[in-house]
Each structure stands twice: as C-alpha cells, then as structure tokens.
Amino acid sequence: MKVPLLDLKVGYQDIKAEVEAAVLETMRAQAFILGKRVQDFESAIAAYVGVEHAVACASGSDALLLSLMALGVGPGDEVVTTPYSFFATAGCIARLHATPVFADIDPETFNIDPGQLERAMSPRTKAVIPVHLFGQCADMTAIMEICSRRGVPVVEDAAQALGARWRGEAAGAFGACGCFSFYPSKNLGGFGDGGMVTTNDPGLALKLRALRAHGGTRKYTYEHVGMNSRLDAIQAVVLQVKLRRLESYHEGRRRNAEAYRRLFGDAGLTGTVVLPVERAEAFHVYNQFVVRVPDRDRLRDSLKQQGVGTEVYYPLSLHRQPCFEGLGYATGAFPRAEAAERDSLALPVYPELTEEQLTHVVSAIAAFFG
Ligand SMILES: *Cc1c(COP(=O)(O)O)cnc(C)c1O
Numbered sequence: 001m002k003v004p005l006l007d008l009k010v011g012y013q014d015i016k017a018e019v020e021a022a023v024l025e026t027m028r029a030q031a032f033i034l035g036k037r038v039q040d041f042e043s044a045i046a047a048y049v050g051v052e053h054a055v056a057c058a059s060g061s062d063a064l065l066l067s068l069m070a071l072g073v074g075p076g077d078e079v080v081t082t083p084y085s086f087f088a089t090a091g092c093i094a095r096l097h098a099t100p101v102f103a104d105i106d107p108e109t110f111n112i113d114p115g116q117l118e119r120a121m122s123p124r125t126k127a128v129i130p131v132h133l134f135g136q137c138a139d140m141t142a143i144m145e146i147c148s149r150r151g152v153p154v155v156e157d158a159a160q161a162l163g164a165r166w167r168g169e170a171a172g173a174f175g176a177c178g179c180f181s182f183y184p185s186k187n188l189g190g191f192g193d194g195g196m197v198t199t200n201d202p203g204l205a206l207k208l209r210a211l212r213a214h215g216g217t218r219k220y221t222y223e224h225v226g227m228n229s230r231l232d233a234i235q236a237v238v239l240q241v242k243l244r245r246l247e248s249y250h251e252g253r254r255r256n257a258e259a260y261r262r263l264f265g266d267a268g269l270t271g272t273v274v275l276p277v278e279r280a281e282a283f284h285v286y287n288q289f290v291v292r293v294p295d296r297d298r299l300r301d302s303l304k305q306q307g308v309g310t311e312v313y314y315p316l317s318l319h320r321q322p323c324f325e326g327l328g329y330a331t332g333a334f335p336r337a338e339a340a341e342r343d344s345l346a347l348p349v350y351p352e353l354t355e356e357q358l359t360h361v362v363s364a365i366a367a368f369f370g
Pocket of ligand 1: 060062086157182183193194195
C-alpha cells in the first residue's frame with residue numbers, strides 16, 4: 001500500500017468540473033492580473049478571517065516581506081521570531097537589512113514561547129513574527145499582551161494556518177498583519193504561488209496595496225519603493241472554489257488526527273511516539289501532523305520502504321542556517337528547536353486519506369519499533 005505525504009490528485013476529482021469551468025471562463029475573459037476576480041477573492045478571505053482588509057500578493061513569502069515593508073522595518077531594526085520555521089519567516093527580515101532575533105519554542109507545540117519572546121525583545125525591536133506552525137496558533141493571548149504593552153506590532157506568519165483559531169478568533173486577525181500562503185501544499189492551495197495579507201488597519205491596507213504595485217497609489221506616481229507582487233485572476237478563481245470547501249478540508253484533517261490518536265493508542269505506541277499536543281484554546285487545522293520519535297532518520301527510511309511518505313520540518317533551525325552565521329548564534333543556543341530538528345517527523349494527514357491508509361502508517365511504525 002502507498003501512502004504519500006500529500007496526494008493532490010485525489011482531492012482534485014471532487015472539484016475538477018467547477019475549477020475547470022472557472023479557469024476556462026477566466027481564460028475566455030482574458031483576465032490576468034488583479035482585477036475583479038482577485039478583489040472578490042480578497043473580500044472572501046477578509047470575511048473568512050474576520051478582518052476589514054485583505055491584500056493579495058504573489059506568495060506567502062511576499063506577504064511577510066510586504067508586511068514588514070509597510071511597517072517600516074529597515075536597517076538597525078530587530079524583528080523577533082522563532083528559530084523553528086520555514087526559511088521565509090526570517091528571510092524577509094534579513095532582506096530588509098534588519099536583524100532577525102530568535103526566541104526558543106514551546107517544546108509541546110513547536111510554537112514560539114512567549115516568555116522567551118519577551119526576554120529577546122529590546123528597545124530596537126520593531127516587530128514580532130509569531131508563526132502558527134503546522135496549523136496551530138501560537139499563544140496569541142500572551143503574545144498580544146506582551147507586544148501591546150510595549151507598543152510593538154505583531155506580524156502573524158499564518159502561512160500554514162488559514163482557518164486555525166485561538167479562543168475562537170482566527171489566525172491572521174490578531175496582529176497588525178496576518179500573512180497567508182496559497183502554495184499548493186497549504187490547506188488552501190492554488191495552482192502555483194499566491195499569498196495574502198490581512199489587516200484591520202485601513203492605512204496599512206492602503207500602503208500594502210501600493211507596495212505590491214511598485215509603491216504607487218496613482219498610475220506612474222510612486223510614494224514608496226515597492227515591488228511587483230500581485231495575484232493572478234486564474235489563481236483567484238481556483239482558490240475561490242477551494243475556499244468554499246475549506247472547512248470540510250479542515251474537518252478531514254482533524255478527523256485523521258483523531259484517528260491517529262486512536263490507532264497509536266491501540267498499537268501501544270504512545271510511550272514511544274509523542275503525538276502533537278493540541279492546546280485547549282486552539283482549533284488546530286493540521287497542515288502537518290508532526291510526531292516526535294526516537295531514531296527518526298532510520299524510521300523514515302523504513303517507512304519509505306513500506307510505502308509511507310514523510311518529511312522533516314525542519315532539519316536545520318533558522319539560527320543554524322549558513323546565511324545567518326553572521327548573527328553569531330552558536331549551536332546549542334536554542335536547545336528546544338534543536339531537539340525538534342532531531343526527532344520531529346511529519347506523517348500524511350491530507351483530508352482524503354482512508355482508514356486503511358492511516359492504519360497502514362501506524363502498522364508500519366509499529367513494525368519498525370517491533
Ligand atoms: C509556506 C510558508 C511560507 C512561505 O509561503 P510561500 O507561499 O511558499 O512563499 C512562510 N512561512 C511559513 C511558516 C510557511 O509554511
């Protein structure tokens with residue numbers, strides 16, 4: 001039996017007719033970049049997240065970069081974030097010639113630890129980027145309290161967490177900006193790259209709209225030096241079709257996570273395999289189902305031989321990346337992130353998995369641990 005980490009072709013069957021009709025209509029209209037279709041999608045995301053404004057752009061990475069640009073982050077500024085995330089979380093800071101400052105994670109959720117975050121802040125802290133990793137919100141109660149007290153804006157990296165909630169409020173609705181990605185492997189994935197910034201601040205929304213189009217608010221007049229980072233109409237119509245099903249995708253992922261908990265329990269493996277911790281305040285949307293295991297790399301090889309696809313998110317923490325050597329962080333600086341590098345393993349959790357496939361994954365792990 002084959003259980004890939006992600007199988008986009010299965011899910012496509014359910015939406016094929018609707019998506020293909022929408023794409024065909026867009027092609028015939030010869031609609032390409034931004035325009036009404038993208039505006040409609042922006043409104044739909046704003047409503048879904050529960051914010052006033054949503055500004056579409058070319059990727060999740062650009063959503064982060066545009067947000068920091070809109071907040072005026074630049075040389076001499078520090079931005080505090082987690083060392084345990086996808087590269088873009090810190091890359092956007094360095095690209096603006098500001099300094100990434102890292103704060104270690106909560107070992108249970110892999111999300112930034114608010115106590116560590118507060119200790120890492122300084123008078124030079126211009127912004128804070130919590131990441132809602134794997135589809136579970138960081139502790140936004142504590143983070144918003146710390147940052148509001150100091151008047152520091154929060155940029156949420158919600159690339160993996162569209163639809164996730166913390167105490168009932170949606171990821172992307174807490175901070176000055178919420179950043180989303182529509183990379184195909186995210187819970188709402190397009191037919192290529194795409195991104196979105198959400199905000200309740202009308203001034204920031206205006207600036208973000210300018211910055212994604214070279215910094216101009218009127219044609220050929222530029223108030224800022226921006227970039228070219230826009231969303232295509234074809235992506236917008238595809239994403240609209242999938243957005244209408246997003247809640248059912250989340251349900252599928254959450255159902256699979258529950259099934260894993262039951263199956264690992266039945267197999268007597270919960271002493272060996274540490275299952276993801278779901279905080280009581282969180283509605284987790286399981287973009288990834290990440291377990292912690294001993295002998296991770298050999299288990300991964302064995303699973304591959306047994307037809308099970310897995311991935312390591314992330315094998316090298318951000319403070320240990322070669323390009324950030326100049327920041328001066330030694331190995332050992334963030335022991336919780338470094339422990340997660342060694343023992344975390346993402347298992348297949350996509351919505352269309354069958355009970356037989358889930359059972360196979362758990363049996364394959366049981367076979368390895370004997
Ligand atoms: C995917 C991702 C991004 C970047 O999004 P892209 O659309 O691929 O540019 C940023 N941060 C996190 C945590 C991500 O998972």
